[in-house]
Amino acid sequence: MTxxxxxxxxxxxxxxxxxxxxxxxxxxxxxxxxxxxxQKNERLTVHPKTGxxxxxxxxxxxxxxxxxxxxxxxxxSNEDKEEQK
Amino acid sequence: MAEERxxxxxxxxxxxxxxxxxxxxxxxxLSALFPAIIDGLRTDKSVRIYGLGxxxxxxxxxxxSVNVSTGEPIVIEGYQKLCFTPEQSLKERVNExxxxxxxxxxxxxxxxxxxxxxxxxxxxxxxEEQAEEIKDLLQELNGTNSVxxxxxxxxxxxxxxxxxxxxxxxxxxxxxxxxxxxxxxxEGIAETAETQEGKHQEGKDKEEDVNKKREKQHSRxxxxxxxxxxxxxLFIGALAGGYFYLQYKVEQYADELNKKLENxxxxxxVFGVEPLDEAMEEEDAVIDELDSLLKDENxxxxxxxKVAAEKEIEANIEPNKxxxxxxxxxxxxxxxxxAKKRKKSDGNGQTTNSPSTNQTKSPTLKIEKTKIKEFQKxxxxxxxxxxxxxxxxxxxxxxxxxxxxxxxxxxxxxxANRDVLKNPESVQPGMHLRIPKLSxxxxxxxxxxxxxxxKQLQDEYLGK
Numbered sequence: 001m002t003x004x005x006x007x008x009x010x011x012x013x014x015x016x017x018x019x020x021x022x023x024x025x026x027x028x029x030x031x032x033x034x035x036x037x038x039q040k041n042e043r044l045t046v047h048p049k050t051g052x053x054x055x056x057x058x059x060x061x062x063x064x065x066x067x068x069x070x071x072x073x074x075x076x077s078n079e080d081k082e083e084q085k
Numbered sequence: 086m087a088e089e090r091x092x093x094x095x096x097x098x099x100x101x102x103x104x105x106x107x108x109x110x111x112x113x114x115l116s117a118l119f120p121a122i123i124d125g126l127r128t129d130k131s132v133r134i135y136g137l138g139x140x141x142x143x144x145x146x147x148x149x150s151v152n153v154s155t156g157e158p159i160v161i162e163g164y165q166k167l168c169f170t171p172e173q174s175l176k177e178r179v180n181e182x183x184x185x186x187x188x189x190x191x192x193x194x195x196x197x198x199x200x201x202x203x204x205x206x207x208x209x210x211x212x213e214e215q216a217e218e219i220k221d222l223l224q225e226l227n228g229t230n231s232v233x234x235x236x237x238x239x240x241x242x243x244x245x246x247x248x249x250x251x252x253x254x255x256x257x258x259x260x261x262x263x264x265x266x267x268x269x270x271x272e273g274i275a276e277t278a279e280t281q282e283g284k285h286q287e288g289k290d291k292e293e294d295v296n297k298k299r300e301k302q303h304s305r306x307x308x309x310x311x312x313x314x315x316x317x318x319l320f321i322g323a324l325a326g327g328y329f330y331l332q333y334k335v336e337q338y339a340d341e342l343n344k345k346l347e348n349x350x351x352x353x354x355v356f357g358v359e360p361l362d363e364a365m366e367e368e369d370a371v372i373d374e375l376d377s378l379l380k381d382e383n384x385x386x387x388x389x390x391k392v393a394a395e396k397e398i399e400a401n402i403e404p405n406k407x408x409x410x411x412x413x414x415x416x417x418x419x420x421x422x423x424a425k426k427r428k429k430s431d432g433n434g435q436t437t438n439s440p441s442t443n444q445t446k447s448p449t450l451k452i453e454k455t456k457i458k459e460f461q462k463x464x465x466x467x468x469x470x471x472x473x474x475x476x477x478x479x480x481x482x483x484x485x486x487x488x489x490x491x492x493x494x495x496x497x498x499x500x501a502n503r504d505v506l507k508n509p510e511s512v513q514p515g516m517h518l519r520i521p522k523l524s525x526x527x528x529x530x531x532x533x534x535x536x537x538x539x540k541q542l543q544d545e546y547l548g549k
Contacts, residue, residue, distance in 0.1 A: 014136040049478035057186030064169030
């Protein structure tokens with residue numbers, strides 16, 4: 001595989017991922033994690049100082065949840081690093 | 086939102102379709118991609134994919150926690166957390182369905198809604214409480230009346246309107262019963278006169294009961310309002326009483342102080358007036374008194390001397406606070422007398438424990454003394470750091486933090502502005518508050534006695 005090919009593939013991968021997310025689908029990637037879109041509900045917020053009450057509208061957000069194994073792996077690897085330091 | 090889940094297989098197929106590449110190649114690419122990302126994370130701590138977002142490793146600090154089952158304190162060690170931040174463009178595109186929504190400021194109209202929701206709940210609760218109070222009162226008042234408990238039950242079970250209806254219904258029924266009783270009486274004339282008389286008496290009793298009930302129904306309709314009024318009046322009365330009592334106390338204090346000052350021809354109550362040796366003399370006198378009071382208990386004398394020594398140290402540290410010493414003397418004697426009694430009772434019970442009890446009590450004694458000493462002093466702030474105009478949402482603690490770096494010191498700001506502030510909570514936007522200059526001793530919150538004193542002031546001003 002050439003560099004060009006890899007780049008093209010990487011771009012299409014991100015395009016596909018983005019498209020899937022736009023369609024409201026979650027993407028489960030084995031040994032890595034899950035990308036998904038979550039809806040945050042509307043809520044009332046109060047500015048603590050001025051007391052202005054604001055209705056914050058609902059929101060769609062992209063979330064990534066790392067695979068449990070990966071989480072632990074990264075945790076452990078960095079503990080080793082801290083010890084080395 | 087996750088109606089559908091794409092797995093790595095779907096992903097492979099989709100990519101292959103879009104890029105016109107064999108699925109196997111895409112599979113190889115993907116299986117190399119994720120480990121590559123993880124490797125990148127390990128080395129650089131962040132990996133960015135254009136068009137998607139960036140993966141980052143975030144260091145979570147070690148923090149203290151508690152073992153839920155045993156209650157032991159444990160430390161959760163720090164670790165790296167994998168975070169994903171979507172790119173701005175992705176964020177916007179994903180949020181497109183809601184993109185036209187803008188945060189809306191809610192003003193008076195918006196505020197009114199939650200308040201309206203709350204409003205009906207509170208009075209109801211109060212009414213219920215009041216109703217219970219009324220019931221108790223009525224039971225006390227009409228404890229001898231046998232009709233009362235019945236009526237109470239009715240009142241409990243049904244709302245006011247319902248009660249009226251049901252009782253009205255019951256009354257005619259009772260009336261019928263009465264009439265039947267009378268008929269029976271009429272029929273039973275042939276029977277013995279004694280029984281007739283008895284039955285008539287019963288009928289009269291019933292009539293009386295019914296009358297009573299009617300009266301009560303009428304009065305019952307007004308009762309909730311009456312009692313609400315009475316309780317409110319009582320509450321206001323109690324508040325006013327407390328307020329005047331406090332005022333009276335304060336005036337008494339002021340009078341005492343003035344008298345003593347006149348007698349001794351002392352200077353007025355300003356910071357740091359009285360010379361040190363006078364204070365020391367007074368302390369000697371205090372020690373003498375204490376000795377005479379506590380002759381038979383040597384260890385207690387030691388404790389008191391300890392306290393006195395501590396007081397001397399305080400006097401050295403805070404010479405400005407010594408001016409009120411003589412006033413506290415009299416109260417101190419009383420206090421120490423109390424302490425003596427307490428210690429005596431302790432000593433009678435457990436003589437072996439006396440040293441430890443002394444140790445535990447000396448600090449409390451000390452705090453009591455400083456409290457008395459300080460509370461009698463009227464602070465007059467002559468120097469000011471400036472004038473603070475209160476802005477919306479501000480409060481005394483906030484201002485104290487700004488000027489002194491210690492929010493607990495708001496009490497002094499409050500003291501300096503008693504003329505405009507009725508209570509610590511009555512800070513209004515637009516008010517001008519004078520910020521007094523505090524001595525170093527007063528600002529030293531590391532000093533334990535000072536901190537305890539400020540806490541006491543706070544409790545007093547907050548009416549605890």
